[in-house]
Amino acid sequence: MKSDHLLKHGSITLIWFWLLAFALIPFGLVTIASFLSHSDSHLIQLPFTLSNYVQLNNIVYLKIFEESFYVAGGCTLLCLVLGYPFAYIIARLQTRFRSLLILLIIIPFWTSSLIRSYAMITLLKPEGLINSTLRWLHIISQPLPLLFNDTAVMIGLVYNLLPFMVLPLLTNIERLDGRLVDAARDLGANRFTTFRKVILPLTLPGILAGCILVFLPAMTIFYIPDLLGGSKTILLGNLIQNQFLVAQNWPLGSAISVIFTLLLIVLLVIYWANMRGRMQEELSA
Amino acid sequence: MSSLLHSLRRLPTISYVSAILIFFYLPIFVLITYSFNQAQYSLLWHGFSWHWYQNLWADRDLWVAAGHSLLLGVTAATIAMTIGGLAAITLHRYLFSGKQLLHALVFVLILSPDIVMGIALLILFSLINIPLGFWSLLLAHITFCIPFVVVTVYSRIVSFDPDIFEAATDLGATDMIIFTRIILPLLWPALFAGWLLSFTLSLDDVIISYFVSGPGFDILPLRIYSMVRAGVKPEINALCSVMFAVTVALVVLSQLLIRKKK
Numbered sequence: 001m002k003s004d005h006l007l008k009h010g011s012i013t014l015i016w017f018w019l020l021a022f023a024l025i026p027f028g029l030v031t032i033a034s035f036l037s038h039s040d041s042h043l044i045q046l047p048f049t050l051s052n053y054v055q056l057n058n059i060v061y062l063k064i065f066e067e068s069f070y071v072a073g074g075c076t077l078l079c080l081v082l083g084y085p086f087a088y089i090i091a092r093l094q095t096r097f098r099s100l101l102i103l104l105i106i107i108p109f110w111t112s113s114l115i116r117s118y119a120m121i122t123l124l125k126p127e128g129l130i131n132s133t134l135r136w137l138h139i140i141s142q143p144l145p146l147l148f149n150d151t152a153v154m155i156g157l158v159y160n161l162l163p164f165m166v167l168p169l170l171t172n173i174e175r176l177d178g179r180l181v182d183a184a185r186d187l188g189a190n191r192f193t194t195f196r197k198v199i200l201p202l203t204l205p206g207i208l209a210g211c212i213l214v215f216l217p218a219m220t221i222f223y224i225p226d227l228l229g230g231s232k233t234i235l236l237g238n239l240i241q242n243q244f245l246v247a248q249n250w251p252l253g254s255a256i257s258v259i260f261t262l263l264l265i266v267l268l269v270i271y272w273a274n275m276r277g278r279m280q281e282e283l284s285a
Numbered sequence: 286m287s288s289l290l291h292s293l294r295r296l297p298t299i300s301y302v303s304a305i306l307i308f309f310y311l312p313i314f315v316l317i318t319y320s321f322n323q324a325q326y327s328l329l330w331h332g333f334s335w336h337w338y339q340n341l342w343a344d345r346d347l348w349v350a351a352g353h354s355l356l357l358g359v360t361a362a363t364i365a366m367t368i369g370g371l372a373a374i375t376l377h378r379y380l381f382s383g384k385q386l387l388h389a390l391v392f393v394l395i396l397s398p399d400i401v402m403g404i405a406l407l408i409l410f411s412l413i414n415i416p417l418g419f420w421s422l423l424l425a426h427i428t429f430c431i432p433f434v435v436v437t438v439y440s441r442i443v444s445f446d447p448d449i450f451e452a453a454t455d456l457g458a459t460d461m462i463i464f465t466r467i468i469l470p471l472l473w474p475a476l477f478a479g480w481l482l483s484f485t486l487s488l489d490d491v492i493i494s495y496f497v498s499g500p501g502f503d504i505l506p507l508r509i510y511s512m513v514r515a516g517v518k519p520e521i522n523a524l525c526s527v528m529f530a531v532t533v534a535l536v537v538l539s540q541l542l543i544r545k546k547k
Contacts, residue, residue: 003459003461007464014368015368015371015372016387019387019431022427022428023390023402026402089298104310106536107536110536111485111532112489112491112532113489114489114506115509119316120312122319123312162305216397220401220492223510237492241495244496245495245496264401268396
């Protein structure tokens with residue numbers, strides 16, 4: 001019986017200790033750091049100040065926030081438009097290839113996004129597959145500048161994040177009761193009405209989960225703007241990375257990520273309001 | 286005739302699914318193909334060659350980085366599997382205060398972007414004077430793997446028949462016996478899947494490692510990142526192909542383990 005006690009309380013203590021020490025406390029430290037002052041010799045020092053946040057209210061930073069928002073929003077929308085029909089078709093598919101197809105979506109979900117970004121470069125670069133093919137077909141004579149611009153960043157982001165939209169959608173749509181769709185059709189609803197009134201509301205949790213999994217990383221995977229945008233596109237992730245590792249202004253970098261974390265919290269609250277505790281099912285795919 | 290008509294009706298769906306899959310896999314396929322191309326810069330096929338793989342094989346620094354990544358991945362995955370596995374079992378078996386909060390925290394950690402965890406741990410490590418290197422990377426990797434283990438293991442454990450536990454308790458089994466004689470034997474595929482996924486995550490992580498690694502301890506993903514930034518060399522194609530093949534094998538194995546009894 002003593003070992004039972006140890007098993008239960010030991011496990012609970014262990015997981016709480018770990019998450020407190022390496023997740024909650026560090027996040028708290030970021031928040032504190034964002035209210036401290038910057039110094040060249042100590043990285044962070046007293047006194048407490050609001051100046052980091054005041055400093056962010058500057059046209060340069062506001063522009064980066066705005067651009068990050070547009071790029072991430074555009075990427076999320078594209079992933080949703082491309083991913084929803086894809087997830088829907090696969091979820092409703094009745095073939096023996098189904099588990100193979102699902103595996104083919106899971107693989108890009110888990111494999112290195114850096115390697116997949118690099119693979120995209122080999123496709124887009126001046127002597128890459130697309131340009132070579134177009135030249136070979138005599139459609140173009142000079143290589144198109146496909147790399148190092150905003151479009152390349154967007155392609156890279158969608159390429160990387162589409163699986164993160166598809167997987168939660170797939171899990172959600174799989175659980176959708178097909179009889180409800182049939183019932184709506186039997187009762188005279190056309191395809192569009194059935195989609196709008198039955199399918200869409202029932203798959204909203206999957207949509208929201210997918211959007212969170214795409215929107216936030218789209219702003220912060222700093223190596224995609226770096227590699228595919230040729231460092232011309234600066235998004236939130238690049239800004240934070242720069243403040244921490246180049247400019248060495250930790251308080252300012254912390255302030256940016258606090259604002260970013262607030263955005264995450266807002267999205268989560270919207271999500272929870274729509275879900276009421278069914279969250280884990282979406283993610284346990 | 287009707288089956289032909291049926292197939293024709295499904296043509297748009299089939300082409301759409303194929304188009305997306307081609308989008309997913311074409312770049313990787315091109316990358317792997319050209320890792321075997323003899324030519325250095327051209328995309329034209331100049332014949333099959335192992336040359337770039339031989340260059341990798343001869344690269345001492347790369348072996349050192351690979352060794353570090355292996356050590357880090359195995360250690361982080363093992364510890365994350367232990368802590369995450371125990372957490373998942375606890376979440377399922379026991380009632381305790383803060384249970385909902387723990388559940389929520391795990392999912393917030395999965396959703397929160399890497400960069401936030403990267404800088405948070407960087408601040409923590411510099412505050413408590415943990416030098417950036419193996420130990421900082423290990424603590425970081427364990428932390429970002431734990432939530433994925435919890436989710437993987439938990440989704441398996443909820444599929445167990447609850448009567449098993451009740452029957453065992455009725456027959457006088459203590460929790461410890463239930464744990465070692467029932468839970469572990471039934472759960473090992475999910476635990477191993479969690480281990481494999483953690484190892485994959487550790488092997489692939491760039492963003493968090495970028496913040497908490499030190500100059501003395503080079504690891505593969507960061508090495509690849511600096512190689513890619515430095516410029517396109519054909520050896521990178523080979524290295525990325527190897528990494529891709531390894532992670533695909535790990536992911537496929539983990540999926541087989543999870544899906545076995547569904």
